[in-house]
Amino acid sequence: MKSSIFKKVALWLLIIITAVEVVMFAALYTYTYNKAVAEATADITKAAKDAAELVTFTDPDKYDIESTDEQIITSVLTNACNQYEVDIIYFLLPNLRDNTVMYLTRGTSALQGSKEDSHPVNDLTGHYVEGGLTDEMKRAFEGDESGIVVHITNKNEDKLACYMPVWYYGDSENGKAGAKIKSIVSAEISLQNVTSDFKKKFREFAVIMVIVTLTVGVSAAVILYFRVSKPLKKISMRMKGFVSDRDAGFEKLPVKGKDELAEMSDSFNTMAEELEQYIDDVAELNRQKAELNIAQSIQMGLLEPDSFENEKVKISASMTTAKVVGGDLYDYHILDNGCVFVAIGDVSGKGITAALFMSRAITLLNNYSKLGYSPAKMLFEFNNNLAAHNPNMMFITAFVAVYDPESGELTYSNAGHNYPYIISGKLTALDTENGIMAGSFEDVDFPEYKVKMNPGDCLFMYTDGVTEAENKSGELFGETRLEQVLLKNKACGADNLLKAVTEEINAFAQGAEQSDDMTTLALQIKPD
Known part of the structure; x- marks a missing residue:
């Protein structure tokens, strides 16, 4: 079933308004309640203090409950109740030894008196209450004049009471120095009476706010529908039309x-x-x-398989392009005279242009090798052909070599390419004089060299994408690391050697994107 954003927004709007109102009501109610309790606490404290001062010359030991003294004290306490708007003020006689308290008399406010007329209460006047001497009463009886306020709650009442000591001066001529505490007063006020008025106002206010909320909510919903939901629905329908019927044109x-x-x-x-x-x-x-x-399929089809082996040699090759198509190349095959031709190259630039140039270059090298040219003559003709038809002034570095299994000689020539290594018991760099890069100038002679290779030796060739591989910090892999890998894996064989180099480069790069193609080729001479 389709869900309407209008309904969701309207519902959330109502929830938010309701939540704000609830929080506001709760905060306001708490503040008002605490304020009312604080005012009631101040009132009963003042009432208790004044009542204690008014009965200082009353000796509770000689107090007669049914006497004129009782009428006077009751009148005094009643006036204090009405003055400070507290419900009851008791005149109490504690007995610390028996933990009892005697309720001598009390004064009640007019409001409390009218309530008791209609709803009689248990009047403790004239009675001992066993175990009724609370810790707060004891503190007051021991002389604490700070006004000890306690919140008393039970199933019948919820009230505040304040206890104050009463100093009895009697006939003492030494003032307070000769006085002593014989009794206490207790001023009480019902919290129900304190809070009933503002609770009623809160209920009235809540009803008004609910009506206002509903009115605002309905008004907001109507405005939301005509000003937001309806235009949004129109936009949505146009969007659907654009997606489902694009060919019909977008209005x-x-x-x-x-x-x-x-x-x-x-x-x-x-x-x-x-x-x-x-x-x-x-x-x-x-x-x-x-x-x-x-183009990638065609380019990869121009390359020889990545592995070859006969009774004389084993060849392994690997090429990883930085883009879909690349500018690196490698080539190898067995010539008619039984010699082994190997080559590696790196075209300037990347992408489709470099791939086209690479395709032409590998075809030329392959053809010249099959004609039986020496490596130097291969590069001479190779360079002239490329330079004669090179409007974009591209160039290529290349290393070509021919290995003769009968003599064990490797004849090679270099056109500006990275020098390869021969791996035997040690690592030997073929760092002889290089020719210039091919494809730039015609009629350039390239030097040619020979080197003896023994059974078990391996020729390792690579492009500069290997040594120029970068990690995330921009650091290059470099020739030193490459030579360390080659020495460490010199006895691994052609396949494992290339695999070790690749793994070392990947570990070094740590996932950093490479900007150049990486190509390697290993020619291993088999033992006799």
Whole structure:
């Protein structure tokens, strides 16, 4: 079932408004309640203090409950209740030894008196209460005049009480120095009476706020529907039409006003135009990618397999391109006279242009080797052919060699390429004089050299993408690391040697993207 954003927004709006109101009510109620309790605490403290001062000359030991003293004290306490708006003030006689308290008399406010007339209460006046002497009463009886306030709650009452000591001066001529505490007073106020008024106002306020909330919510929902939901639905329908029926053409959304919906419509119109162009561009890129994949297949088809072996030699090769197609090359084959031809090269640049140049270069090298040319003559003719037809002034470095299994001689020539290594019991770099890079100038002679290779020796050739591989810090792999890998794996054989080099480079790069093709080739002479 389709979900409406209008319903979701309206629901969330109602939830948010309700949550804000609940939090606001809770905070306001807590503040008001605490304020009312604080005011009631101050009132009973003042009432207890004044009542204690008014009964200082009353001797509780000689107090007669049914006497004029009782009437006077009751009247005094009642006046204090009405003055400070507290419910009851008791005149108490504690007995620390028996942990009892005698309720001598009390005063009640007019409001409390009217409540007791209609709902009689348990009046403790004239009674001992065993175990009724609380810790707060004891503190007051021991002289704490700070006004000890305690919150008393049980199933019948919820009230605040304040205890204050009463100093009895009697006939003492020494003032307070000769006085002593014989009794205490307790001023009490019901929290229900304190909070009933503002609770009623809160209920009325809550009803009003609910009505206001519903009114605001409905109004907001109506505005939201006509100003947001309905225009959004129209935009959504146009978007669906653009996706499902693109060939029919896109009808632009009307742009009215300067609000966010107008900006959205304008942005969508722009996006639709750009998306149509993007779709066309993607189609073109897919076509180009398909052509590159075909070019890669053709390029890889020009290369010999990555492994070859006969009774004399074993050859292993590896090429990893930085792009779909690359500019590196390698070539090898067995000549008619039984010699082994190997070559490696690196075209300047990358991509399709370098791949086309590479295809021409590998074809030329292959043809010249089959004609029986020496490595130097191969590079001479190779260079002249490339230079004569090179409008883009591209060039290539190349190393070509011919190995004669009968004599064990390796004849080689170098056109500006990285010098290879012969791996035997040691590592020997073929760092003889190199010729210039091929393809730039015609009629250039390339020097040719010979070196003896013994059974078990291995010729390792590579392009500069190996030594120029970078890690994430921009550090190059370098020739030193390459030589260390070659020495460490000198007895591994051609296949494992190339694998070890590749693994070492990958570990060094740590996933960093490589900017150049990497090609390696190993020619291993088999033992007799």
